[in-house]
Amino acid sequence: MTALTAHRVAAAGVPRVTFLDRALLSAASALDGIVAARVSRRHRPERRSIMAARDAAAAARRHAEALASVGIMPR
Numbered sequence: 001m002t003a004l005t006a007h008r009v010a011a012a013g014v015p016r017v018t019f020l021d022r023a024l025l026s027a028a029s030a031l032d033g034i035v036a037a038r039v040s041r042r043h044r045p046e047r048r049s050i051m052a053a054r055d056a057a058a059a060a061r062r063h064a065e066a067l068a069s070v071g072i073m074p075r
Helices: 006-011 019-041 045-069
Strands: none
Touching: 019 045
């Protein structure tokens, strides 16, 4: 999984993140999602339901973290 947060960019001394940087990170994230979906289809149905629940929880957490990063408290 690819993740780049604002505090890591600032700590690394990068003056700014360009449009190309954001586009490349978005493309990498999309490819990660495609590969994860293909791998999950290879599992048995019971395993897929477990993985779906885990992925939903992870997505909710990522959404809450994204809101918190801009100062919005999640509900």
